[in-house]
Amino acid sequence: MDTQVSVDQVTKAGERARTQLPRWLAPGGILLNLALLVLVAITAIPYLYMAFGAFKPNDEIFGVPFTFWPTQPTLKNISDLVSQFEFGRWFLNSVIVAVGGTILQVLLSSLAGFGFAKYEFRLRNVLFTIMLATLLIPFQVLLVPQFQIIKAFAWFNTYQALIVPGAVSAFSIFLMRQYTIGLPNELLDAGRIDGASEFGLWWRVVLPLVRPGIAVVAILSFTSNWNSFFWPLIVTTRTDMFVLNLGVASLVGPYDYQYGMLLSGALLASLPVIIVFFIFQRQFIEGLTAGAVRQ
Amino acid sequence: MAVAASARTNPLREWWWRHQRSISPYIFIAPFFVLFAIFGLYPIVYSFVLSFYKGFGYGPKTFFGLGNYIHLGADPRYVHAVFNTTYYAAGSVFILSPLALLVALAVNSQFVRWKAFYRASLFFPVVTSSVVIAVIFTLVFDQQFGLINTFLSKFGAGGIGWLTDAKIVMPSFIMLGIWNWLGINMLYWLAGLTGISHDLYEAAYTDGASRWQAFWYITVPLLRPITLFVVIQAIIGSYNLFAEPLLLTGGGPSDASLTISLYLYEQGFENFNVGYASAIAYTMAAFLLVLSILNIVLFRGYRTSEY
Missing domain, CATH: 1.10.3720.10 (MetI-like)
Known part of the structure; x- marks a missing residue:
C-alpha cells in the first residue's frame, strides 16, 4: 500500500513538473544535469590542460605553482617544433595518407557495395559472409607477415605502404551496401536503356545518390587513417616519412624534457580530427553505431 | 594497322557489352578480395606456419614443432x-x-x-x-x-x-x-x-x-x-x-x-x-x-x- 502511494506521488510530481517547470529544472533533473556536467569537465579538462600547455614555456608546464591557463602565453613551442623537427613534413605526410586513403576507401567501398547490393551473381552470399568474417581477424595476427610483404615489395618508407593495405575495409563495404541497397532498381534499368555501361551506372547514377553513405565512410576513414599508429610504426623508419602520430611519439623519448614542443605537437596532431568530428557529428555517430544497431 | 587493331577489338567490345552485367559485380568486389588475399589471407596462413618455426628476421628458420607455444x-x-x-x-x-x-x-x-x-x-x-x-x-x-x-x-x-x-x-x-x-x-x-x-x-x-x-x-x-x-x-x-x-x-x-x-x-x-x-x-x-x-x-x- 505504501509503495502504491509513493508511486502515485512520483507520477504526480512528474505531472506537476511537466505543467509548471521545464523538466530539467525538477530536483532530479538538476542533479542529473550536474552529474553530467561534472563528467564533461572530467573529460574536457585533461585535453584542455594539454592544449593550454602547448602555449606555456617549459618551466611552467611541470612546475610550481600549478597553472591551468598559460600565464605567459608563447608560440615558441610551435615555432621550435617546426624549425627543429620536420613537423611540416609530418603534417603533409598525414594529410597525404589520410586524404589518399579516404579517396580510395570511398571509391572502392562504394563500388563493392554496389556490386553486393544490386547484382545477383554466383557465390554472392558466400563472398559477402567471408568478407564480414574478416572483420573478426585481430590485426596483430597479420603484422609479422605483412612486414615481410612490405619488405618483398620494397615498400618501406613509401606512401603506398601506408595507404594500400588498408585501402578498402570490409566495414566500409558493409556500410556502402546498406546505403546502396535502398536505391530503386528502376533507376539502374533506365540508365541501362539509355546505354550506360555498368561502370558508368555506378559513376553517374549510384555515386551521386549515396552521398550520405560516402560522408560516413569518408569521415570514419579519414579519422582512422589520421589516427593510425601501429602500422606506420612498422613500415616507416625514416623521419621524413613519419606521419604526425609517429613524429609526436618520437618526441616522447629522447626529448621529453622539452614538454612544450611535445604538447604543441599533440595539439596540432589532434585538432584536425576533432574539428572534423564537431562538424560531422551526425555522420560519426551513424557510422560508429552501425555495428550496434544491426544487432 | 589502326584499322586492323580496331577490327580485332570490336568483337571483344561487343562480347564485353553483352556480358558486362554478369561480369561487372566480380570486378567491383575484386579490389577488396585481392587486397585481402595479399595482406590478409596470406599473412594468416604464413603466420600460422611461422609459429612452428624458430628463427630471427629474414634468416634461416628451423622447424620447432610446438616449441614456441x-x-x-x-x-x-x-x-x-x-x-x-x-x-x-x-x-x-x-x-x-x-x-x-x-x-x-x-x-x-x-x-x-x-x-x-x-x-x-x-x-x-x-x-x-x-x-x-x-x-x-x-x-x-x-x-x-x-x-x-x-x-x-x-x-x-x-x-x-x-x-x-x-x-x-x-x-x-x-x-x-x-x-x-x-x-x-x-x-x-x-x-x-x-x-x-x-x-x-x-x-x-x-x-x-x-x-x-x-x-x-x-x-x-x-x-x-x-x-x-x-x-x-x-x-x-x-x-x-x-x-x-x-x-x-x-x-x-x-x-x-x-x-x-x-x-x-x-x-x-x-x-x-x-x-x-x-x-x-x-x-x-x-x-x-x-x-x-x-x-x-x-x-x-x-x-x-x-x-
Whole structure:
C-alpha cells in the first residue's frame, strides 16, 4: 500500500513538473544535469590542460605553482617544433595518407557495395559472409607477415605502404551496401536503356545518390587513417616519412624534457580530427553505431 | 594497322557489352578480395606456419614443432602480458561498460537538457589518437606535477605513482581507458535504449511498476543484444592496448603494464623473433575467439534460463 502511494506521488510530481517547470529544472533533473556536467569537465579538462600547455614555456608546464591557463602565453613551442623537427613534413605526410586513403576507401567501398547490393551473381552470399568474417581477424595476427610483404615489395618508407593495405575495409563495404541497397532498381534499368555501361551506372547514377553513405565512410576513414599508429610504426623508419602520430611519439623519448614542443605537437596532431568530428557529428555517430544497431 | 587493331577489338567490345552485367559485380568486389588475399589471407596462413618455426628476421628458420607455444607457457613476461591484458579487459567489461550504461540512461532521460552537447563532449576522446592520449596522460598521471596528484594534494593526499607503482599502473590504464572509450560505449547503449518503445514503459507505469522495476524488467532484458555487442567490443578493444603503455611506461615498471600487443611488438619488431611473435599472435587470436564464443554462450544461457 505504501509503495502504491509513493508511486502515485512520483507520477504526480512528474505531472506537476511537466505543467509548471521545464523538466530539467525538477530536483532530479538538476542533479542529473550536474552529474553530467561534472563528467564533461572530467573529460574536457585533461585535453584542455594539454592544449593550454602547448602555449606555456617549459618551466611552467611541470612546475610550481600549478597553472591551468598559460600565464605567459608563447608560440615558441610551435615555432621550435617546426624549425627543429620536420613537423611540416609530418603534417603533409598525414594529410597525404589520410586524404589518399579516404579517396580510395570511398571509391572502392562504394563500388563493392554496389556490386553486393544490386547484382545477383554466383557465390554472392558466400563472398559477402567471408568478407564480414574478416572483420573478426585481430590485426596483430597479420603484422609479422605483412612486414615481410612490405619488405618483398620494397615498400618501406613509401606512401603506398601506408595507404594500400588498408585501402578498402570490409566495414566500409558493409556500410556502402546498406546505403546502396535502398536505391530503386528502376533507376539502374533506365540508365541501362539509355546505354550506360555498368561502370558508368555506378559513376553517374549510384555515386551521386549515396552521398550520405560516402560522408560516413569518408569521415570514419579519414579519422582512422589520421589516427593510425601501429602500422606506420612498422613500415616507416625514416623521419621524413613519419606521419604526425609517429613524429609526436618520437618526441616522447629522447626529448621529453622539452614538454612544450611535445604538447604543441599533440595539439596540432589532434585538432584536425576533432574539428572534423564537431562538424560531422551526425555522420560519426551513424557510422560508429552501425555495428550496434544491426544487432 | 589502326584499322586492323580496331577490327580485332570490336568483337571483344561487343562480347564485353553483352556480358558486362554478369561480369561487372566480380570486378567491383575484386579490389577488396585481392587486397585481402595479399595482406590478409596470406599473412594468416604464413603466420600460422611461422609459429612452428624458430628463427630471427629474414634468416634461416628451423622447424620447432610446438616449441614456441610450449615456451610461451614458461615465459614469465608472456604470463604477465596475458594477466595485464585480461585485467584491463575486466576493467572495461565490469567498470567501463556499466558506467557507460548509467551515462546513457542519464543522457536519455527526459530530465536532461543539452543532450547533443553531452553526447559530443563525452565522445571527442574516441576520435583522438592513442599517441595524443598518451601525451595528455603524461600530464594527468605525473607523480610530482600531474593533474590528479595536484588535485589530491589540495585534500592532503597525492604523491601517488600512477605510472611508477607496479600495483597501480594497470588501474591507471583502466582509468585512461574509461576516459578514452566512455563516449562510444555510451553511444552503443543509447542506440539500444532508443530502440525500446515508450509504450512498454507507459504500460508498466499504468500497472503500478516503479522506475526500478521498469528498468529491471523492461530495459535490462531488451538491452541484451546490445549488451553482448558492447562486451565483445570491450574485450576486443582491450587487446589492442598498445600505444599508451608503449609511450607512457614502456610496459613497466618491471612488466607491470606489459600488454599482449606490446609484447608482440617487442618480440616481432624489436627482437625480430618472428616465429615466437607469431605464436603470441595466434594465442591472442584464440583467446579472443574463446572469449567471444563464451560470451555468446553465456548470454544465450541467461535467456533460456529466464523463459
